[in-house]
Amino acid sequence: MRRRVPFIEQMEDAECGIACMAMVLAYYRCSVSLHEIRERFGLSRGGSSLLQLISIGSGYSMKSKGFKADFDQLQGLPLPAIAHWEEKHFVVIERIGKRSVTIVDPSFGRKRIPRKEAESLYSGYILCLAPEESLERRKGKNKWSFFVKLALQQPKWLLYILIVSLVLQSFGLVAPQLTAYIADHLLLDSSQDKMSIIGVALLSLFIFYELFSMLRGWFLAKLQSAMDMLMMETFIGKLFRLPYSFFESRTGGELLFRTNANVYIRQILSNRMVSIIIDFILLVSYAALMLTTSAALGSMVIGVGVGIFTILIVTTMITQQFASREITQQSRTQSFLAECIYGITDIKLLGAEKQLYGSWARLFRDQLSTTQKRSIWISLLDSFSSGIQFILPLLLLWTGSRAVVQGTITLGGLLGFNALAAAFMIPIVSLGSAYTQLLSVGSYLQRIHDVVEAKAEQEEGHEEITELKGEIMMNNVSYRYSAFSSDVLQNVNLSIKRGEKLAIVGPSGSGKSTLAKLLLGLYRSTEGEILYDGQSIGQLEFSSLRRCIGAVLQETKLFQRTVEDNIRMLDESIPLERVVEAAKMASIHDDILKLPLGYATIVSENGASLSGGQRQRLLLARALVNQPQVLLLDEATSALDNLSQTEIDSALSAMNCTRIIIAHRLSTVINADRIIVMKEGRIVETGMHHQLLAQKGLYYQLYTGEENKEHEIAI
Ligand SMILES: Nc1ncnc2c1ncn2[C@@H]1O[C@H](COP(=O)(O)OP(=O)(O)OP(=O)(O)O)[C@@H](O)[C@H]1O
Secondary structure (H helix, E strand, O other), X not given: OOOOOOOOOOOOHHHHHHHHHHXXXXXXXXXXXXXXXXXXXXXXXXXXXXXXXXXXXXXXXXXXXXXXXXXXXXXHOOOOEXXXXXXXXXXXXEEEOOOXXXXXXXXXXXXXXXXXXXXXXXEEEEEXXXXXXXXXXXXXXXXXXXXXXXXXXXXXXXXXXXXXXXXXXXXXXXXXXXXXXXXXXXXOOOOHHHHHHHHXXXXXXXXXXXXHHHHHHHHHHHHHHHHHHHHHHHHHHHHHHOOHHHHHOOOHXXXXXXXXXXXXXXXXXXXXXXXXXXXXXXHHHHHHHHHHHOHHHHHHHHHHHHHHHHHHHXXXXXXXXXXXXXXXXXXXXXXXXXXXXXXXXXXXXXXXXXXXXXXXHHHHHHHHHHHHHHHHHHHHHHHHHHHHHHHHHHHHHHHHHHHHHHOOOOHHHHHHHXXXXXXXXXXXXXXXXXXXXXXXXXXXXXXXXXXXXXXXXOOOOOEOOOOOOOOEEXXXXXXXXXXXXXXXXXXXXXXXXXXXXXXXXXXXXXXXXXXXXXXXXXXXXXXXXXXXXXXEHHHEOHHHHXXXXXXXXXXXXXXXXXXXXXXXXXXXXXXXXXHHHHHHHOOOHHHXXXXXXXXXXXXXXXXXXXXXXXXXXXXXXXXXXXXXXXXXXXXXXXXXOHHHHHHHHHHXXXXXXXXXEEOOOHHHOOOOOXXXXXXXXXXXXXXXXXXXXXXXXXXXXXXXXXXXXHHHHHO
16 A cells, blocks of 8 residues: 655744655654754754755755756656745645645645646745665654653542542443333332332432532542643743753744643543543443343444444544644744734834734634634534434334334333433544544644653753852854854854953854853854863753853843842842842942832833833843852943943952953943954954054954944034
């Protein structure tokens, strides 16, 4: 039989290329996660080009050849192949027939489309791939394993629920027997005694049923909260341990969507896990009971049951496509909305509300149209199975009446059987819908899997440090953001002395911020090494190292907490006096006192209620509160006036810590002990202000350019 290309869903818009590559690799039995590809080739948020896909293919021992070809020329090429689609997307072409083409679209799934349509969607470029002998066969990790492991950590609650549910469901088995008994005995002989006994039996049945139901609900709530705790602890715990690059390649909205997916998964699985086991047990018991009561009628009902189940499964397979598409669209809409809310200042500034609302509405309409299609299929399915459930008792009475007349079954027996048949259908429908839900959970699990399986920033066992002397060395450090880009830093050699004030300057894009992030361990150098007090950065535990460094980067943000919390970053061990001291050094203390509640004033998200200069000084206070031995400031005082700048500078000089200051305004760094000038990722000049000026090189140009500008402004 022809092998099919396994569908691997893209998690984000820009992932279609690597998802296609992962599908083709999986087709050749080499299972690779999207995360692994990103990690290995350092792909960021942008999409991948055909050239990059060729390199990725070669990296996995696939002979890859990309070229321009007309649609008709595709016929003879080896498939599956990756095709450029609609000028903006990649899909895998699985089969080209005379009339139709089968593609596997990473954003949707398998699709068979008319040849004419495929021809119009194809953008003219194809990437053919064939495995080399060295291609490693690899089995993929099961995305369910994370959840199963968690669930099995709750054996107590699972067992209780199972027992209570079994007792509850066995009441279902009693009902048909009671029906038969009442019909056969009470209808003909309704003596007071029998009536009372049955009445008491019914009442006790009801009370027991209620008690067990309540107990089940209570156990379920216990299981759910235990699982919630474990799932969220594992997920969020892992999320915080992931490297900075992981967050650079995912949108905030998408990550929030994944966090919420945990709750959805837990809700479905904690309910379903037990019910699936019970439904199976019930199904077998009901079937056995029906067959022993009447083989003929029993076989008929079981046949109908199998029919309903098959229809449910087939329809689920159809709706599954819509379900995973809906999830992708939901996450896309939510990510877009989150982005708009984060960037509301720019939207207002540009007066772009209408356009963005229009874009959101388009995304939402797409999502709704998929939801609608799925709902229509589901309601068709529901109406079919409920129709059968409606007609089945009548059908049974109709066919069973002859058996009653022939005396092979009593009237009570037939009525009891009818009740049994109705009960038999319940677990069938429940298993069918469990299957539907489990499939949709699969799509959510894939998103969680991406986080849970990602490699943490550091494994355990690195040296935790509590203080630094402040000596830093960079030996031949080079860095590039992805395997496909050129070096952003090239052979940087730098030795920073304890207590030195080092300024890094250079044109925009010369690699200053990248260097700062390497020093903080946010990126790992591609070549060379960074040493703190003679110890390689790779040996140190990053979070402990970062606690010893006070850093303000261009991306650093304020949180919607009190001023005090913002300075001490929720670290309760830092007393208010130290917070005040840091605020004084950052020249923000007086401004804080003028706020309505002083240090207890809530700062609005990202400091919207503060001036640009106040925000920067508050962030500086945060960097200073731990009395760091190294201070790293990337454009941290760009919004300050010269007076505040001088005030802060003398406070920092008194601290006697190593200072690395990245600045565009050269006037702020002229008193630095040493200035290094960067250009295109290299250090091109080093020296003190007057020495660099005398060299009349790049620094001179930057400085005189700035001076002229200031002069123009002054005029
Ligand atoms: N996350 C990233 N992924 C890919 N490339 C990046 C990333 N961040 C920066 N770059 C690229 O690296 C180069 C250096 O950027 P960097 O931010 O280090 O420069 P910079 O000197 O700090 O610039 P500026 O003075 O404007 O802040 C630039 O070409 C930039 O496009």
